[in-house]
Amino acid sequence: MNVLLQRLMAIGAAGLALLLIWVYFPLLPLTRWLLTLAVAALLALITISEWRSRRQFMHSAAGLTLPAEFEGALVLVCGDSEGLFAPGESTRRSKQGIYLAMATPDQLLATVNWLVASQSSRLPQLSLMLSVIPEQQDDEAVFRGQLHQWRAAIGQCRRRLPQLNLLLCGYFSAPIVGVATPWFVRDVQGTTVWQDDCLAQPLSEWMQQNNVAETFSQTVWLDSALSWLNKLVADELQHPRTALPAVEINLLAVTFRQGTARPDNLWQQFLQRSSLLCAPAACHHASRLPFPDLLLTILPQRPGFTAGQQLALNGGTCLSLFLICAMLASFINNQRLIRTISSDLDNYQQLSGNPAAPKLQAQQRLREHAQKLMRYQRQGEPQQLAMGLYQGGKLLPRVQRAVANWSPPTPPVPKPQVVAPAPQTLRLDTLSLFDIASAQLKPGATKVLINALVNIKAKPGWLIVIAGHSDATGHAQKNQQLSLARAESVRNWILGMSDIPARCIAVQGYGASQPIASNETAAGRAANRRVEIRLVPDSGACLAPASTADR
Template identity: 40%
Template structure:
């Protein structure tokens, strides 16, 4: 389940990173694609190595996976019992639970960091409740050098737990000794050194807490010898603990910091010891007497009296850790998104400012550059107006959008100048060429004749209407024949026919004779070949041309019939 949570958080981080790259950061398309691929590859590699590490951790924790861990909502202290932990748990008991604590035995120093890691992984809410109890039973050890080496190994193991328990866990020491005088009626008694109270305190069930000096003065016939022996044992134990225990773990060893116990306690209860143990050697060195060893193996009492004096810390559950990590991811995303939005808005302000600076620097002479710059300002204004109506894009938003304050300067600059009006169009006088009316000669005259037929009036009227529409123009009437007959006859015939048409128009249309010019070309200007009947019919014609000529009707036109 924890692996799935990590995978979901990694997926969430990947999605937020891709969203940040594609939606906010001012990058080109190629840079976005490359960076997105890099993020996907890195996240995939992290997921793979995380899976590998989880697999290795499962193998490493296989021998402690069956440890009886306290429940997630356990409210008491979680104590990892190190050192001489075996006498505290009978028959390989996996744990001991009391009203105030949950005790877990640790047999070897190498197992302590693994158990701490396992607890942090499976019960993250209990990390703040974890402490380390260094159990010391002097009567179980014979070699002082071996005892010191074991203490140093536990010292190193405790320091290694800081990576999993949010720092070095609280350490406290408890010592068990066989009493000098055993009383069957004596209640469980603890000698403690705790913060907030000076000196050694004596704690007995039902009697409360009493300083050691005051406790030693309350002598009576029933317990006088017991208390005197307890005072002697306590003084000897304090000197031994300061030199053999605190002198080892309380000093810095290379890169290992010194450990300062937060509490210390000792209980005088029958303990099964070995021959020539450390305690016998210590007492013999002081008194030349060697205390006897007990032969009764009992489960030693737990130091619950010291649990209230452990430092109070607050733990975080696994669900809360996941929510905190998700909140951290969203916080980082929001931070970088705000930074990207700020950069994008600054770029927008700089771009519009550059366009305004170029526009204001141009004088408008010539107008083309300033008109082009004005068109750029209009494009910026349309873009900002569109964002004002439809909302700014995501990369510029998040409360940092600066486009609205740019609209007024843009519109003011656009309205401050207008291009000069275009020059009036050049009206060119169109000089029209002659306009020609072509009349069929046979529709006007009989063959070889130049007197108008009676049915030619309609054709001449149509031509006269076109001539009257152009008053003041020179009217050139030219006659043409086919190649049938004599050339001289055809020349004279064409001239006479042109004059007949001129006379009719002059008399009928009331057009001055000075407006006419008469020409006869005979057969010299055929339109088509005279080899066919259709060609000869086309060549027999009278052409009336209107020529624009100033004061044409004021001069008497007497052109030579032999000239064009």
């Protein structure tokens, strides 16, 4: 999967996580924001880590040329590769695959990491080949040190790709003539022989079909080569004396070819110590050694995916996790809705309605639930309740029946409060009614008294209190008698000019005892000389007797 698709996949996964946080999960606002920040931080961390890894492994990709249309094996060649590649050459292409020379264990690690990061579609085609040419080695301790380093590097590669195949190829020189030298493959089932012109044959069958003397000579040399590989190479790769994990060899192959040989090399040393075979002399050959093309087809198949398949797998995994989490959140939200409405229904039904206030509050909550459920029914349920798990429609009839089955008692109609009318006072100037020191009405007083009578008649049934007042001039007792006489004169006029009963009228004389202004001035004394007609609301005081009303 290329870089753009990886980034789009990461952004898509972050978007699905935010959709779960903000739409589906029932979380508090603060929790939503904290989780959003965590998702953003994780996305940034992944992006920075991928960028750093890409920069670290980019130098490994600089010398690699991988044709996009090629579908063969991709083999990273470790170990002794001097006789396999021409000077300055790092890539060889054959019918079955592409071989890339790995000069050092660090280059192998960097190349595998680069392939994992940016060429993941090539991983199913990837294999390792550890090439061993003992005639190019003359120091066993140095050779063991090199194998130890390759063991560490191969172990790290297999931690990233656990099913990475390893092909161990041994190239040996032997004085074999007269017969083509095939590839000898050793596995748990025995030794098989691979030749260019036929399929694999068991070693015994191959010996019977060819010259016995020549094939026997090759099997003798083969036993020596396998013995050397087991004693030195397999021992260094798999012995548990170090902390490094043992390296599993998927396929061990041996062939006998003439190649460049150093004097007193490890192959010569082994033959001199351990067998009677005559060690080949040191020589130089310019031809390149062959790759085990025939054997690539029998390596264990490692499952893998193309870029499109990997994208589909990752996208499907993210989408599946999202759907699972969304359905789980929807289930929780629906259960919470059902539990809340059912609890409010039970509480409502347990209330007797006396007093009515608690049940009214519970009924209002049910009305709100009913409105919400009806809105969901018309417009569709919200996304956090969807995913085919919505159960609110079954509760709506129950809520509506519960609301309709009870209504609060009608409150009593409050009696209107009757406000008693306030008493009213009519103030008459005595100068317009009487002469000085006289209680006899003046002829011109009729107009003033008629106006007062109109106001009195407007309040039928009210008690009429007529009070006379004087100023402080003169004798107090005489002023009191004069004020009473004037009040009686007004009463007599009213009785004579209207049908108001005498019992509705009371007279009083106060003299100068209730002044409304100062008696020190002429204007104040004029204001104090007055007759006041006070209308008192007393509905029972002036009602006519029944006999009178009937007549």
